[in-house]
Amino acid sequence: MPVDRLLPTDEAHELIDLARQISDKVLDPVVDRHERDETYPDGVFATLGEAGLLSLPYPEDWGGGGQPYEVYLQVLEEIAARWAAVAVAVSVHGLSCHPLMTFGTDEQRDRWLPDMLGGSTIGAYSLSEPQAGSDAAALTCKATAVDGGYRITGSKAWITHGGIADFYNLFARTGEGAQGISCFLVPRDTEGLSFGRPEEKMGLHAVPTTAAHYDDAFLDAGRRIGAEGQGLQIAFSALDSGRLGIAAVAVGLAQAALDAAVAYSQERTTFGRKIIDHQGLAFVLADMAAAVDAARATYLDAARRRDAGMAYSRQASVAKLTATDAAMKVTTDAVQVFGGAGYTRDYRVERYMREAKIMQIFEGTNQIQRLVISRHLARG
The missing domain is CATH 1.10.540.10 (Acyl-CoA dehydrogenase/oxidase, N-terminal domain)
Structure with a gap:
């Protein structure tokens, strides 16, 4: 609805x-x-x-x-x-x-x-690497300065829209330590850039997720975004907004699961009554609705702080954590409402449950969100 x-x-x-x-x-x-x-x-x-x-x-x-x-x-x-x-x-x-x-x-x-x-060109974000997921400072993909630009060597992982997107935000190492990461805007047709086969994922099947490989790929100096060494600042400044995006996606997914469960409970009958009229099931639906509404409130609160120019990093992590955990719980409960039918591919709820899991992982795992929140609390 x-x-x-x-x-x-x-x-x-x-x-x-x-x-x-x-x-x-x-x-x-x-x-x-x-x-x-x-x-x-x-x-x-x-x-x-x-x-x-x-x-x-x-x-x-x-x-x-x-x-x-x-x-x-x-x-x-x-x-x-x-x-x-x-x-x-x-x-x-x-x-x-x-x-x-x-x-x-x-x-x-x-x-x-x-x-x-x-929208005539679609973008992708390539920060993670096979050995550097949550630990962005551990990147090894290297950008070596040469006449007129940079030579890129290394690999990136978990790129949504990989191989299809028209441009890629690349974060690569130009120096030592956390201050040695720089940001680049890479066109898909760059010579020396190739993509791995799409990952065989649990869900989100229609949009590929791939690795990217840079084999001495040349980038013009004009494609560096920001100053050398500013890459992690750029990456982290975008992640708060990205986490709100995933929170909103998770709420939409949870809302779809709730709507499907309510509709099914009004059609299916047991013991002479619609199953929504059985209190045990009705309370499950009520908890699902409360979780969706509460999750939506967290991302809206963070977004309104962002729109007002206020600090919102902690609230973005709260929203991402709350919304994605809610999506996992609500989609799982939706399968339960459908009973055995929910475990089949005849209904969308089994797909919703599979799709919800990744929401707890990307844009920073929910363990990382707890780390961000606790550090904000420690600072007072």
């Missing part, structure tokens, strides 16, 4: 309605086929870009939507309620625009941002 949202403007209500219409007409009819067959949904991201849904939180000067982050996240939630894999890729695209928007020069922004924000 549609979520009744409190939004700041009439324009925001129109954007939510647009997101719902596109999600219902374009995404929902084909999601089951693509997820089952593990095929990429050609044209979907172009449609979202043409509708302006890929650029909502960015300034209008470069083709963005100029919308508050709280509106963007609620659009993302609407997309996720129909197709989590697409919503994750939309969130990652937004994350991949952040370094250029925030740390790039005006010349770099003028050159690349309009296509990125208009």
Whole structure:
């Protein structure tokens, strides 16, 4: 059922309605086929870009939507309620625009941002490495300065949209220690850049996740974003926003599972009554609804702090932790509501449960979120 949202403007209500219409007409009819067959949904991201849904939180000067982050996240939630894999890729695209928007020069922004924000080019984020997931300071992919630019050698892992995205935020080592990481904007057709076969994942099958390999790949100096050694600052500045994106996706997924469970409980009968009329089951549904509403409140609180220019790092971690744990619990309970039928692929809830698990892992595991929160508390 549609979520009744409190939004700041009439324009925001129109954007939510647009997101719902596109999600219902374009995404929902084909999601089951693509997820089952593990095929990429050609044209979907172009449609979202043409509708302006890929650029909502960015300034209008470069083709963005100029919308508050709280509106963007609620659009993302609407997309996720129909197709989590697409919503994750939309969130990652937004994350991949952040370094250029925030740390790039005006010349770099003028050159690349309009296509990125208009959706004609789709981005990916390549921070993690096989041996450096949560420990970003342990990166070994190397960028060696040469005449006119850099030579890149090394590998990256867990890249959403890997091999398909048009550009990649690359974080590579240009010096020693945590201050020796720099950020680069890499086009897909860079000579010496190749991609591994897509990972065989538990869920989110329609959008590939791959490794990337750089074999003495040359990058022009103009493709470095920010100063040398500023890479981790750039990466971490984007991660708080990215964590809110995943929180919104998790809430959308949980809302879809709740809606499916409620609808099924109103149709299925046992002992002469609808199963929703049995108190034991009704209380499970009530707990699911409370978890979804509470999770949504955490990401909206963090987003409103971000929009107001307030510190929101702790709140972003709280939102990511709360929303993704809620998604795991709610989707698991949805399978339980369906009983044996929920364990089959005849219904979407088994896919929702598989998709929820990764939400607790990427954009910083939930153990990392607890570390971030506790460090904020220790600082007072």
